[in-house]
């Protein structure tokens with residue numbers, strides 16, 4: 001069923017791509033498209049105008065591997081009667097696919113899934129039923145509250161998915177803030193992917209992407225900016241885009257995603273982190289459109305390199321390799337942190353505690369208790 005998608009997967013590109021929107025002050029869509037056009041990685045356009053934007057990109061970059069996600073899930077909840085958007089007409093779901101994503105067209109797509117609340121099993125089951133028979137260029141989008149990964153809800157979720165064993169799902173886990181960086185949610189994600197290997201997760205950060213790929217995911221889509229790394233539920237209000245601020249920069253040596261202004265503070269008494277690809281120190285940027293785009297571009301190439309190192313390991317060795325990499329990042333963090341006041345990346349913090357053989361806990365700054 002997935003042959004159409006699988007046959008397009010390049011052997012050279014690592015199984016990570018990017019999710020970008022036009023609604024960004026950092027030019028993230030264009031920067032991401034140029035990156036993916038060079039590398040052969042997949043770009044997901046996640047935007048209310050995803051399809052026209054994607055068609056415009058592919059006209060200019062014919063080799064670009066694109067998926068369009070107009071994101072009905074961002075705007076309303078699925079119900080048992082209406083789990084999908086835009087299919088309540090004479091032509092139904094088949095007509096929707098034919099109109100927007102004809103097989104053999106230049107852009108792949110997702111089912112027009114509405115958002116699933118964690119407790120609404122009938123809506124979830126209806127969505128799974130109605131998307132059981134898809135054209136090869138469409139993946140089943142499961143955009144759902146991240147609380148569904150927690151122990152109290154997880155078994156119901158796994159039961160509903162198990163009725164569709166063998167299908168490929170594309171998961172988005174959303175919450176008001178930082179959806180997956182909690183112990184039970186990380187564990188739940190590992191279990192979901194373990195039971196549905198070959199599925200995907202996107203709208204995540206590089207740390208979650210790496211863990212998902214070590215847990216059985218076939219592909220992960222990392223957000224090109226924070227709104228695409230931490231998807232919200234319909235109705236959740238976020239902070240305004242602050243024009244003066246710099247986007248988070250992925251610093252692989254610390255497994256951090258912070259504003260370069262924070263790094264400037266952290267590295268005040270050490271040698272600045274430096275990127276040989278960007279040919280510049282990573283703690284000195286101006287809040288200009290140009291510099292913001294450089295940060296986005298750095299994140300794309302650094303994330304790609306990080307995931308390439310991960311998948312260079314044998315599949316059964318990847319989880320252990322990641323644990324080691326996290327411990328090294330943590331050690332560097334602690335070296336920079338003599339006063340014990342540098343808050344550790346929340347995701348890294350949770351991974352370290354979850355995987356600690358002694359089951360210790362740590363302070364927010366990363367000190368083992």
Ligand SMILES: [Zn+2]
Pocket residue numbers: 275276277278279297298299301302
């Ligand atoms: Zn760089």
